Amino acid sequence: MNKANVYNWIKKLRRNNIKISYEYFELDELYWFIEKKPRTETRENVYIMTMVSREPRQIVVFDVAFDKTPERIQNIVDNAPDAEYYCTDGYNGYIDIAYPGKHIRNIHDKSDTFTVESINADLWHYIPVLARRSRCFPRSLETLKTVVAVFVDAYNQFGLAKFRYRQKRKNGELPFSVVDFL
Numbered sequence: 602m603n604k605a606n607v608y609n610w611i612k613k614l615r616r617n618n619i620k621i622s623y624e625y626f627e628l629d630e631l632y633w634f635i636e637k638k639p640r641t642e643t644r645e646n647v648y649i650m651t652m653v654s655r656e657p658r659q660i661v662v663f664d665v666a667f668d669k670t671p672e673r674i675q676n677i678v679d680n681a682p683d684a685e686y687y688c689t690d691g692y693n694g695y696i697d698i699a700y701p702g703k704h705i706r707n708i709h710d711k712s713d714t715f716t717v718e719s720i721n722a723d724l725w726h727y728i729p730v731l732a733r734r735s736r737c738f739p740r741s742l743e744t745l746k747t748v749v750a751v752f753v754d755a756y757n758q759f760g761l762a763k764f765r766y767r768q769k770r771k772n773g774e775l776p777f778s779v780v781d782f783l
Contacts, residue, residue: 623684625655626702627717628677628695630669631724633731635739647742649724649731649749650674652681653717657764660720660753665746671697688713720756728752 630650648669652662662681666673671694678687684702689695691708698704707713725731728748730739739745 623654623682625686625688625716626652626661626681626684627655627688627714628652628674629690629714629717629721630692631721633739633745635742635745647745649721649745650677651717651720651724652677653720654684655716657760658716658720659757659760663749663753665742665749667742669694671695674698688717690714723756724749724752 628650630648632646632648635647647665647667650664650666650669650673651660653660662677664673664677669692674694675698678698678700686703686705687700688705688707690711691706695704695706705713711718730745730748739748
């Protein structure tokens with residue numbers, strides 16, 4: 602996802618009069634295969650890296666690539682809005698990144714990356730070519746990028762509608778109609 606897409610998503614939030622302060626961003630990666638499972642020792646050949654916000658639960662930036670180098674992760678952090686805290690797991694590539702806020706690296710458990718782990722599970726579940734027991738694989742990196750981009754857009758729109766619903770319920774207003782949902 603490029604910087605223009607991130608800013609379009611933020612403009613959409615502002616158009617809907619939704620005030621969001623980014624406190625926590627979580628980063629994680631998952632791996633998958635292009636064409637077929639390789640016979641290498643680790644068996645992965647493509648990575649889907651995601652940066653998500655805890656509140657609202659949205660995919661802020663993602664990238665699909667054959668590597669997960671610190672330069673690529675730095676590009677993800679640079680293309681996202683600033684947050685106060687950046688939470689990651691124990692992967693060593695997150696150490697050398699310059700974060701605009703405080704970096705929280707938890708190598709012991711998933712208590713700081715629970716949102717991104719849950720959203721990655723949604724990716725596995727809702728995108729058929731990422732299903733664990735699937736016989737289909739994307740044929741190219743561009744195909745996988747496009748599929749993930751379509752999912753991210755739909756996921757964020759649905760998350761935005763849920764966020765608006767919760768805000769209205771909290772303020773004592775009646776829930777919005779199904780027409781607003783579309």
